[in-house]
Amino acid sequence: MSKTLVISHSPVFFEGLKTIFKEDTFILSLEHDLGKKLIDNIKKIKPNIVILHQSYFEFLSQELTRYLKDNHSKIKFLVMGAKNKNNVDYYIKQGADGYLYEDTDMNSLLKAYQDIKNDKVYFPDDITQNLLKNFSKKQEQLTNKEVQLMKYISDGFSSKEIARKNNCSVNTVNVHKFNMKMKLNIKSNSELFRYSTSLAYK
Numbered sequence: 001m002s003k004t005l006v007i008s009h010s011p012v013f014f015e016g017l018k019t020i021f022k023e024d025t026f027i028l029s030l031e032h033d034l035g036k037k038l039i040d041n042i043k044k045i046k047p048n049i050v051i052l053h054q055s056y057f058e059f060l061s062q063e064l065t066r067y068l069k070d071n072h073s074k075i076k077f078l079v080m081g082a083k084n085k086n087n088v089d090y091y092i093k094q095g096a097d098g099y100l101y102e103d104t105d106m107n108s109l110l111k112a113y114q115d116i117k118n119d120k121v122y123f124p125d126d127i128t129q130n131l132l133k134n135f136s137k138k139q140e141q142l143t144n145k146e147v148q149l150m151k152y153i154s155d156g157f158s159s160k161e162i163a164r165k166n167n168c169s170v171n172t173v174n175v176h177k178f179n180m181k182m183k184l185n186i187k188s189n190s191e192l193f194r195y196s197t198s199l200a201y202k
Contacts, residue, residue, distance in 0.1 A: 002117050005029055005045050007038070008053035021113065035061035047075060049116055054081040060094050069095045072190055076116045088127055095194065098122035121197060141183045149176050154196035
């Protein structure tokens with residue numbers, strides 16, 4: 001059973017989720033402050049999933065973004081908002097595990113929620129195609145060895161495991177990771193993992 005915190009201005013949306021996913025626990029937050037107050041609420045509730053349902057665009061605070069990224073192994077982040085490319089790009093950069101349009105159909109909502117629960121990512125087909133195109137351009141910068149390592153990263157292998165599979169040192173793997181992050185403008189190993197699973201090999 002999963003515990004999900006729903007940040008929404010619509011009690012109707014919240015009640016709909018509770019009706020559809022009866023086996024899970026849903027908690028509604030009407031918090032307007034997407035910063036410290038929300039972080040305190042998340043720490044108190046300890047949800048597995050946070051769903052941000054937006055009727056209009058809002059920036060996340062730097063503190064919230066950092067908190068969600070630092071706790072990505074424990075908390076998954078799904079956004080439901082407008083069909084707007086800038087909005088989508090923004091939330092992907094902030095680490096969202098999924099994005100749904102407000103007018104999404106029931107089957108897509110069901111699949112998105114189940115995928116997020118199962119530690120996968122979910123984006124509509126048009127978003128996925130754009131991400132893949134962008135990845136293809138960036139991937140051209142990577143060497144064949146780096147592309148091979150990216151596949152191992154997307155499968156969740158540690159640097160030690162990758163080193164064993166490639167008959168090289170852990171330091172060599174970490175150097176490759178550093179070079180990939182520099183080429184792809186990625187700051188951390190968790191972002192590199194998220195990038196590989198979201199865009200390349202799933």
